[in-house]
Amino acid sequence: MASVSTYVPSLELVERIANGEISAIARMISRAEAGMPEAREALAEIYQRAGRAHVIGLTGVPGSGKSTMVSALAARLRATGSKVGIVAVDPSSPYSGGSILGDRIRMTDLSQDAGVYIRSMATRGNMGGMARATMDAVDILDVGGFETIIIETVGVGQDEVEIAKAADTTVVVSAPGLGDEIQAIKAGMLEIADVHVVSKCDRSDAHRTLTDLKQMLTLGVKGGKKSEWRVPVVGISSFDGTGFDELMKALEGHRAVALHSEMGRQRRVAIAGFRLTKTAENLLMERFARACAPLTLDFAQRLHRHEGDPYSLAGELVAASFGKE
Amino acid sequence: MAQPIRVLVAKVGLDGHDRGARVVARTLRDAGMDVIYSGLHRTPEEVVNAAVQEDVDVLGVSLLSGVQMTVFPKIFKLLDEKGVKDMIVVAGGVMPDEDAAALKQMGVHEVMLQDTPPAAIVATLTRLVNERGER
Amino acid sequence: MRDTVDRNVLDPSAVEAVREQERDWEANEVAQFLAKQAERKESFLTLGDFPVKRTYTAADLADTPIDDIGLPGRYPFTRGPYPTMYRSRNWTMRQIAGFGTGEDTNKRFKFLIAQGQTGISTDFDMPTLMGYDSDHPMSEGEVGREGVAIDTLADMEALFEDIDLEKISVSMTINPSAWILLAMYIVLAQQRGYDLNKLSGTIQADILKEYMAQKEYVFPIDPSVRIVRDCITYCAKNMKRYNPINISGYHISEAGSSPLQEAAFALANLIVYVEEVLKTGMQVDEFAPRLAFFFVGQADFFEEIAKFRALRRCYAKIMRERFGAKNPESMRLRFHCQTAAASLTKPQYMVNVMRTTLQALAAVLGGCQSLHTNGYDEAFAIPTEDAMRLALRTQQVIAEESNVTQTTDPLGGSYYVESLTTQYEKRIFDILEDVDARGGTIKLIKEGWFQQQIADFAYETALRKQSGEKALIGVNIMVDDTPDPKIETHAYDQTTADRQIARTQRVRRERDPAKFEELMAQLLEVAKDDSQNIMPITIELVRAGATMGDIIESLKTLWGTYRETPVY
Ligand SMILES: Nc1nc2c(ncn2[C@@H]2O[C@H](COP(=O)(O)OP(=O)(O)OP(=O)(O)O)[C@@H](O)[C@H]2O)c(=O)[nH]1
C-alpha cells in the first residue's frame, strides 16, 4: 500500500511553523538537513523572522551527563513558562554512515509535554560537534515559538568546537569519574565556556572535580575572556536537582549581559560571520562536488601516471570544475 | 548523496522483551540508517510524539505481549490528529496471523515477525521509503 | 569426602598412551577418509561457540579430577543433587499456566492436574508483573492477556480455589512485585489454616537478571535487592520448605545470551544475593538450602547437559569455598528447566514438538528437578489446552517409556560430556573472576556490561540465522511453501478486564480506609529503614485489602523508578 505523494511546498510550511505546528516544524528541519534546494527560499524567510530565542549550547565529553542535564534544565525552564526546543546531536558511524541517536532516551521525562520539542540529529561527517543543519533547526524552532533552544553537541573532546561560534551562551559540562584530569582542559574547551557545570554532584567524588576546576580558573588558566562576565562554576546533580537554581541564574545572567553589552554585540557578529562562512563553504563544496564528478576519474588517472603533481592537478581540477559551470 | 532513512524503533506497553528491537536498531544503523530507540514501556502518545518531532520516515513498533490490536488503532488515531499522512508504520514481534492481517488492513505497511532476517528488514524499509517518494 | 590431592581418571602414562593412539588414528584412518572426502565444515562449534573435536578420548579427561566427577548426591554434585534421582521420584512436571482472571486460570490448573501434572506454575499478566493494578491506564489491553491478573488477595483466593496448597507445590513467575504476591499467598494460607512450614513452592524474585535481560523492573537496583533479601530471610525463618527465589538463567538466554553467559551471569547474581543476606547476620547454612535455580534447555543437546553438570559443580564450590557453607544441602544446586521459547518457529509449527522433546531430554539427562515443556503454538500466542496436553505428554513419554530415568547421570563418564563440563566450569569461573575484578555485578549492570555481551551474542545469532550457519528448519532450511494446517490459538476473552476491574474496585470500596491509611504510612517507614524486613507490613496490608498498585505506587514516591541505558 504505497501512499500517494502528498508533498507540501516548503513556503507553505512557513506560516504553519509560525503557528507552532509541530509536524510542519519537523518536516522543515528534515528538508534543511537534506539540503533540498526547494527549501532554500523558505529557510531564507525563516531566518528573517528568527533571532528572538535564547540559544544555549552544551558541550562536554561523552557520558558527562549532558542529555540528562538538558532534560532537567528543560523541566525548569518549562516551569517559568518558556517553551523549550532541543536539538541533540550524536555522531554518525564512520563505517556505515548510520547512527543510533541516543540522547532522546535520556529525556523521556519530557515526553508528555507539548511545550518541549526534541530533535535528534546525526553529524553525518560534519566535524566540530554539530550537524550541518543544526543552526537551521534552531531558526525553525525560534520561528515556531520556542523561547529557549538548547543544543546538545556531540561530546567530541577535540579542540574543534563549533558550538561557541553558534550559541548565545555556551555551557561546558565536566563530570567526576571520567578520569582524574579536568576534561575541559584536556579537550581545550576551557576557554569557550560562558558557564562551567560540574555534573553528577550527588557523587562523592564530584567535590574534587569542582575544586580542581575552580582552582584552575583562578590560577589564571584563561577562562574569563570577557570582562563584563565572570564565568561561574556551577555544581549540579540532574538526579536530585542540586544546583539548578544557580544554573538558571547563571544562564539568565549571561543572557542579560550578552544582550546589553558591547561584548555581546561583537559575539553576535562573530556568530553571524561563522554562519556565513560555514554556509558558503557548504555551498562551494556542493557545487564543486557536482561539477568535478565527471572530471575526477580523468584527473586521477593523470595523477596516477605522474603526468603532474597533486597540487597543480588539483588546481586545474578546481579551475576546470568551476569554469565549466 | 541520498539522506539516511530515519527510523524510530519503539517498544509500546509493559513488555520488556527488547532483544528483537535492539537487534533491529543495530542492523539498521549498520545499514546506514539514523535510528532512534524509544526505550521500554512507552505509551502510544509518547511514541507518536517522538515520531512526529523526529519526522522519521518509518515508525517501527515491536510487540511481544499481544496488545497489537489495542496499540495500533491508537497510533493511527494520534497520527491522524497531528495531520501526519506520510509516515510509514511497520510492526514486529510475535502475533497470530489474523492479527497481522488485520493490522495491514488498518494501514500498517508491513508486519515483520520474529526470525525475519536482518537483511530482509533493511530491504523492506528501503523499498517502502522509495515507494513513498520525496516528502 | 574429598581427598586433598587431586587424582585424575587416568595416570599420566595411560594418558600418554591414549594420545599416542589418537595421533596414530589421525595419521591413518582419519587422513585416509579426509583424502577421499573433506568434512562438512572446517570447524565444528557448539551453539555456545565451544570448539568440538572429531572425537573425544580418555585423554580429554586428563585434567578432570575424579573427585570433580564424583557420584550423585555427593559434593560437588556434578552427577546430580541426590543419590537416587529419578529412581526415587521423577522430576516435577510443571507446566506454566495463566490467563484471564483467577477463576479462568484456576480451571486450567485443574485441567493440568487431571492430566497428570505434579506441580503448579503461574504466569502473570504484564500489569501484575510490573506492579500496576488492572484499572491503571498503563494496563489497558494487557489485563489477563499473557498471564493471570492479580491485584488483590481476593484474586489469589480465586486462583487457588479448591487446590490443596499443602499437597502441591506452587511456583509463581514474578519479579519486581514478587514479595506482594508472596504476602497474598501467605495470608491465603493462614486463612485456610495451613502450616506455613508445610508450604512448598517458589517465587522467582530474581531481580538482577531483570536489569540484565528481561527488563521487568520497577525500582532502582538497591531497594530492589533489599526486597529480595527480605524475602529470603523471611522465608528462612517462617517457611522452611519454600524457595524464596529462583535464580534464573532462562531469561538471560531468551534475551539472546550464549549458554555460557546464561550460566555465569546467573551465578554472578547468586553471589550478590548471598552476600546481601550474609550482611544481615544470617549464616549461610540457614538460608542457602532453599536457594533454587531456573535454566533454559537449549538446542545443543550435549552442551546443555554439560552446562547443567558444570553449574552444579560451580555452585557447590562457590558455596563451600567462597561462602564457607558446611551443610551439603547448601551446596546442591536444584533447578527448574524450561525448553527454549526463542527456539520455536511459526513456519512448520508442529516441528516445535520435536525441538521441545530434544530440549526436554537434555534437561532430564542433565538432572533437572522440575520441567516445563513449551507448547508448539507459542510462537503465535499463549498456548492452548491441546498444545499444553501434548507438551505434558512429551515429558511423560520421557519419564515413563524411554527408560532414561533408570540410572542416574547416564552420560557421566562420556569423554565428550565430561570434557565439556570441565571446560564450562573453567570458563564460568573465569567470567566470575572478571566480574569481581571489574568491580562486581551491580556496578557492571549499571554500566551495561552484561547487557552488551548479551546483545552482541543476540546480534551474532541473528546474523547466523540469516546466513544459514545456524540451521533452523522451516526458516532457513527445509523451507516449505505448502501452508501449515490452520492453528487454533488461545483466544483472549474480551470481558476479562471488566470482570477483573470490578473485583478490584469492590475490594477497595469494602476495606477499612482508616486501617488502610495507617498501614500505608507504616509501609513507608519500614521502607525507609533498610534494616527492617518489608514482608510483615506487606502481609498486613494485603490482608487489609491493599492492592498491588497501592503498595508499588506509594513506594515509587520514596524510591523512584529505574531507567536503563540501552545498549545495542
Ligand atoms: N550520579 C549521576 N549520574 C548522572 C547524572 N547525570 C547523568 N548521569 C549518568 O551519566 C551517564 C551519562 O549520561 P548522559 O546524560 O547520557 O551523558 P551525555 O553527556 O549526554 O552522553 P553522550 O550524549 O553519550 O555524550 C548516565 O549513566 C547517566 O545516568 C547525575 O546528575 N548524577
Ligand SMILES: [Mg+2]
Ligand atoms: Mg547525550
